[in-house]
Amino acid sequence: MRSPRSHNSTTTRQKQANPLSFGFLSKSLAISSLILAISSLILISLYIFFFDESYNYQPSSLLLRTFQKNFQATATRPHSHPPTNLSHIVIGMVGALKTLKHKTAYIKAWWRPNVSRGYLFLDRAPTSEFLPWPSSYPPFRVNEDVTRLKVYPKIANPIQVRIVRSILEIFREGDKNVRWYVMSDDDTIFVLDNLVEVLAKYDHTRYHYIGTSSEFVKSNSDFSFDMAFGGAGYILSYPLVAALSTKLDDCIERYSYSWFSDLTLHECLTDLGVILTEEKGLHQIDLRGDISGLLSSHPQSPFLSIHHLDTVDPIFPSMNRSDSINHLMKAAKVDPSRLLQQTICYHRPSNWSFSISWGYSAHIYENIIPRSTLRRPIETFSRWRNASRPFYMFNTRLPSKDPCRAPHVFYFDSIDPRVDGRKTKTVTTFSRVAPRGLVSCSSSGNHSADSITKIEVYTSPEFRLEMKGKDCCDIVHAADIHTTRVTYRSCVEGEIIA
Ligand SMILES: *[C@@H]1O[C@H](CO)[C@@H](O)[C@H](O)[C@H]1NC(C)=O
Ligand SMILES: *[C@@H]1O[C@H](CO)[C@@H](O)[C@H](O)[C@H]1NC(C)=O
Ligand SMILES: *[C@@H]1O[C@H](CO)[C@@H](O)[C@H](O)[C@H]1NC(C)=O
Ligand SMILES: *[C@@H]1O[C@H](CO)[C@@H](O)[C@H](O)[C@H]1NC(C)=O
Ligand SMILES: *[C@@H]1O[C@H](CO)[C@@H](O)[C@H](O)[C@H]1NC(C)=O
Ligand SMILES: *[C@@H]1O[C@H](CO)[C@@H](O)[C@H](O)[C@H]1NC(C)=O
Numbered sequence: 001m002r003s004p005r006s007h008n009s010t011t012t013r014q015k016q017a018n019p020l021s022f023g024f025l026s027k028s029l030a031i032s033s034l035i036l037a038i039s040s041l042i043l044i045s046l047y048i049f050f051f052d053e054s055y056n057y058q059p060s061s062l063l064l065r066t067f068q069k070n071f072q073a074t075a076t077r078p079h080s081h082p083p084t085n086l087s088h089i090v091i092g093m094v095g096a097l098k099t100l101k102h103k104t105a106y107i108k109a110w111w112r113p114n115v116s117r118g119y120l121f122l123d124r125a126p127t128s129e130f131l132p133w134p135s136s137y138p139p140f141r142v143n144e145d146v147t148r149l150k151v152y153p154k155i156a157n158p159i160q161v162r163i164v165r166s167i168l169e170i171f172r173e174g175d176k177n178v179r180w181y182v183m184s185d186d187d188t189i190f191v192l193d194n195l196v197e198v199l200a201k202y203d204h205t206r207y208h209y210i211g212t213s214s215e216f217v218k219s220n221s222d223f224s225f226d227m228a229f230g231g232a233g234y235i236l237s238y239p240l241v242a243a244l245s246t247k248l249d250d251c252i253e254r255y256s257y258s259w260f261s262d263l264t265l266h267e268c269l270t271d272l273g274v275i276l277t278e279e280k281g282l283h284q285i286d287l288r289g290d291i292s293g294l295l296s297s298h299p300q301s302p303f304l305s306i307h308h309l310d311t312v313d314p315i316f317p318s319m320n321r322s323d324s325i326n327h328l329m330k331a332a333k334v335d336p337s338r339l340l341q342q343t344i345c346y347h348r349p350s351n352w353s354f355s356i357s358w359g360y361s362a363h364i365y366e367n368i369i370p371r372s373t374l375r376r377p378i379e380t381f382s383r384w385r386n387a388s389r390p391f392y393m394f395n396t397r398l399p400s401k402d403p404c405r406a407p408h409v410f411y412f413d414s415i416d417p418r419v420d421g422r423k424t425k426t427v428t429t430f431s432r433v434a435p436r437g438l439v440s441c442s443s444s445g446n447h448s449a450d451s452i453t454k455i456e457v458y459t460s461p462e463f464r465l466e467m468k469g470k471d472c473c474d475i476v477h478a479a480d481i482h483t484t485r486v487t488y489r490s491c492v493e494g495e496i497i498a
Contacts, residue, residue, distance in 0.1 A: 081204075081205075083200055084179055084180075084196060084199050084200040084204065085196055086112075086115065086116060086117075086192060086196050087117065087177065088177060088178060088179035088180060088199075088204070089116070089117065089118075089178075089179070089180045089181075089182055089192075089195065089196065089199065090117045090118050090119075090170060090173075090175050090178050090180070090181050090182070091116065091117065091118030091119075091138070091181075091182040091183075091184065091190070092118055092119055092121060092166050092167070092169075092170040092181065092182070092183045092184070093107065093118065093119070093120045093121065093138065093184050093185065093186045093188065094120075094121045094143075094163050094166045094183070094184070094185060094186065094230075095120060095121070095122060095185065095186025095187075096122065096123045096186075097122050097123060097124045097125075097126060097127065099186070100122070100126070100130065100186065101129075102310065103186040103187050104137065105321075105322035105325075106186070106187050106188075106189055106309065106322070106325065107120070107137060107138065107186065108136060108137070109189055109322070109325045109326055109329055110189050110190050110191070110192060110329065111136075111137065111138055112192065113135055113136045113137075114135070116138075116192060117175060118138045118170075118182075119138055119139055119140065119141045119170060119173065120137065120138045120139070120140045120141070120186060121140070121141050121142075121143050121166045121169065121170075122140055122141070122142055122143065123142070123143060123159075123162065124142065125142050126140060141169065141173075143162045143163075143165065143166060143169060144162075144165060144169060146158050146161050146162050146165065149161075149249070149252075151249070151252055151253045151256060154253065154256040155252070155256050156256060156257045156258065156259055157258070157259050157260070160258070160259065160260055160261040160264065161252055161261070161264070163230075163261040164248070164252070164261035164262075164264050164265055165248065165249075165252070166183065167181070167183060167236070167241060167244060167245075167248060167265070168244075168245055168248055168249075170183075170241075171241050171242065171244075171245045172245070178238050179199070179204035179237065179238055180199050180204060180235050180236070180237060180238065181235070181236045181237075181238065181241050182195070182233055182234070182235050183230060183233065183234055183235075183236070184230060184231070184232075184233035184234075184305070184307075185230060185231045185233075185307060187231075187307060187308070187309060187310060188231060188232065188233045188305055188306075188307045189305060189306050189307070189309070189325055190233060190304065190305050191302075191303055191304060191305070191332050191336050191339060193332075193336035193337070194281065194302040194303060194304050194336050194337060194339070195235075195304055195305075197302060197336075197337065198279060198281065198302055198304060199235065202237070202277075204237050204238060204239075205237075205239060206237060206239065207237060207239060207240040207243070207272070207273075207274050208235070208236065208237040208240060208274075208277060209228065209234065209235075209236055209240065209269050209274050209275070209276055209277065210228070210234060210235040210236075210276075210277045210278075210279055211227075211228020211229065211230075211232065211233070211234030211235065211276055211277075211278070211279070211282060212228060212229060212232045212234075212278055212279060212280065212282040212283070212284060213225055213226075213227065213228070213229060213276075213278070213284075213393065214229050214284045214286040214384075214393070215283070215284060215285065215286055215287055215294070215392055215393055215394070216286035216287065216383070216384040216385075216387070216391065216392065216393075217387070217390055217391060217392065217393060218384070218385070218387035218391075219284075219286045219384065220393070223260055223262065223263045223266075224263065224266055226266065226270075226275065226276050227262055227263060227265075227266035227276065228262060228265075228266070228276055229262055229284040229286075230261065230262045231284045231285070231307035231308060232282040232283050232284040232285075232305055232307050233282055233304070233305045233307075234262075234282075240269075240272075240274060243272060244268065244269075244272075247268065247272065248268060251264060251267065251268030251271065252264060254267075254268075254271075255267045255268070279301065279304060280299040280301035281299075281301045281302045281303045281304035281305070282304045282305045283304075283305055283306045283307060284307055284308070285306060285307050285308040285309075285311075285312060286308070286384040287308075287312060287381040287382070287383075287384055288311060288312060288381060288382045288383065288384060289312060289313055289380070289381045289382045290312070290313045290317075290380040290381055291312045291313070291315065291380070291381045292315065292317075292361060292380050292409075293377045293378035293379055293380035293381060293396070293397075293399075294377045294380075294381060295315060295340060295357060295360050295361065296342070296355065296357045296360065296361045296363060296377070296378070297342055297355070297357070297374065297375055297376060297377040297378070298340040298341065298342055298357060300341065300342070302336075302337055302339075303336075303339045303340040303341075306325075309321055309324075309325060312381070315328065315360075316328075316411055316412070317411070317433055318411075318433060327412070328359065328360065328412070330415055331358070331359025331360070331412060331415055331428065332359065334415050334417060334426060335358070335359070335426060335459065338358045338359065338459065339358060339359045339360075340357050340358065340359060340360050341357070341358050341471065342355060342356065342357050342358075342374075342375065343355075343356045343358065343471045343472070343473050343488060344356075344371050344374050344375075344473075345472065345473040345474065345475060345486065346368055346475075347475040347477075350366075350445070350447035350449075351366070351367060351368055351441075351444035351445050351447060352364055352365060352366055352367070352368075352447065352449060352475075353365040353367065353368055353369045353374065354455075354473070354475060354486060355374045355407070356430075356455075356457060356473070356486065358428065358457065358459070359412055359415075359428065360411070360412050361409065361410060361411050361412065361430065362410040362411075362430040362455045362457070362486075363407035363408065363409055363410070364407060364408040364410075364449045364452065364455075364484075365404075365405070365406075365407050365408075366403060366404060366408075366440055366441035366444060366447060366448065366449055367404040367405070367441050367443070367444040368444065369405070373397065376394070376395045376396055376397045377394065377396050377397070378396065378397050378398075378399055378407075379392075379396040379397065379398050379399060380399060401438065403438040403439050403440055403441045403442075404441035404443055404444060406436065406438060407436075408432065408436045408449045408450075408452065409432070409433065409434075409436075410430035410431055410432050410433070410454070410455050411430060411431060411433055412428065412429075412430055413429045413430060413431040413454075414428075414429045415427070415428045415429070416428075416429070423460060424460065425458055425459070425460050426458070426459045426460070427456055427457070427458055428456070428457045428459065429454060429455070429456050429457075430454065430455040430456075430457065431453065431454055432452070432453045432454070435450065436449075436450065451481050451482060452481075452482060452483070452484050453482045453483070454482060454483045454484070455483070455484050455485075455486060456483060456484070456485045456486070457473075457485075457486045457487075457488065458485065458486065458487045458488065459488045460488075471488055471490075471491065472488070472489055472490065472491035472492075472495060473486050473487060473488045473489065474486070474487050474489065
């Protein structure tokens with residue numbers, strides 16, 4: 001068996017053997033790349049100048065037209081293809097029979113029977129307790145037996161090879177009109193509408209490897225910062241999977257010492273010249289305990305997936321795990337693009353800050369707190385495992401008992417799409433679960449929010465959420481002192497809301 005160590009020493013020896021030719025090559029390469037870079041810069045500036053809509057310039061030069069074509073091919077979906085929809089996506093979940101019983105509730109929370117396409121890959125055929133196999137689950141497939149592979153004796157971790165080979169097996173199903181293959185664990189929960197919206201931005205005719213790293217620094221440093229973690233789900237374009245289908249077994253042989261399927265895939269894709277594209281809405285959740293802090297300050301990006309719900313507390317404190325995820329999905333059904341998107345606004349007469357993670361939580365602070373602070377998750381969660389600092393891939397705030405810094409916490413309770421005359425309005429209610437248990441913040445005027453038990457958030461489908469943190473809101477104190485009303489609106493251009 002080839003170990004990582006012997007592999008490294010081979011490459012080192014190769015480098016030492018040709019020091020001159022390597023140096024010469026890299027210098028001439030550097031010069032030609034510089035020339036290339038400068039000419040493309042000129043081209044891009046020309047392009048921006050001539051194609052900016054405000055100039056309304058019709059391109060005539062062949063050169064520019066060619067450039068425009070190439071530019072569009074890489075930057076956007078080719079217009080010759082109809083928009084991506086759910087039918088273009090095939091999802092492969094990989095699990096094991098032993099743990100299946102605990103995972104079915106998670107699959108049912110998001111899978112759309114007879115609509116979403118995909119398979120659940122298992123290590124063994126389902127036993128009688130799962131039969132007949134319900135049509136509300138994705139159809140199952142039993143993974144090929146890796147002990148029959150020629151490379152089997154060399155493989156360090158056969159289970160992980162079984163998992164990564166699901167990519168081959170899903171491709172061999174031969175589904176028609178596939179643009180994207182999504183691979184995940186059996187306990188990954190997706191928001192399918194957002195997945196469609198995000199994938200529609202990419203050109204499915206090119207190679208794409210879309211995913212996310214772990215939240216936990218040590219998980220990334222142990223494997224790779226450039227690797228997609230499969231629990232969060234990763235997405236491969238059809239042509240990339242087609243290319244992999246003839247190369248993956250060779251990669252498995254080349255990296256037979258690999259201990260992790262995601263790492264094998266990353267190594268194989270790197271050899272194909274494909275690098276990871278990060279999507280911030282995918283979530284591996286290598287965290288423990290109460291992840292409400294993270295979900296209350298979600299990055300401004302469509303919420304795509306969540307994983308490891310069995311190893312964290314239920315995301316709604318008054319519910320168990322499966323009810324919690326079904327509850328979140330009630331909001332997802334009404335307005336998926338807004339789900340978990342954070343909107344911040346201020347109420348000057350009482351010096352309060354509001355931070356709302358739509359469909360999940362609402363926080364009131366009895367103080368004016370900058371947005372840059374509120375965007376940092378409160379570290380309600382704990383480490384995935386022991387490690388040294390820094391633990392997380394993002395900045396956090398520590399939970400505080402300071403009445404000027406600790407929020408009053410409300411969780412998503414109910415959602416009510418209403419028709420008001422000719423307009424539709426969605427009223428989303430957030431309820432207080434427990435009293436804050438602190439005195440009021442005196443330095444900002446001693447305005448207590450203790451009496452508020454409910455926050456009603458009004459959104460209207462007339463304006464679509466801009467995924468750039470540009471959602472604004474106004475606070476209206478309702479007549480009832482127990483309820484506060486928040487109305488979402490589009491921000492005015494250049495509005496400073498601090
Ligand atoms: C999805 O797009 C395809 C075209 O690629 C179209 O034929 C199909 O009707 C669309 N499906 C839905 C549900 O819109
Ligand atoms: C899925 O479709 C099949 C056949 O068309 C039908 O028998 C079954 O009831 C459907 N299942 C669900 C959950 O809608
Ligand atoms: C969760 O709670 C609901 C009732 O609140 C119950 O019906 C369901 O069986 C519980 N699920 C689990 C996995 O305990
Ligand atoms: C946790 O990690 C730190 C630093 O890496 C180390 O000093 C400490 O002993 C570890 N604690 C446990 C319980 O392993
Ligand atoms: C808001 O807080 C500031 C101090 O941060 C204070 O000077 C001001 O009086 C407060 N305003 C109200 C309405 O309480
Ligand atoms: C703040 O208000 C509470 C009543 O809401 C009052 O008991 C307390 O004395 C006030 N504190 C200050 C510093 O004004």
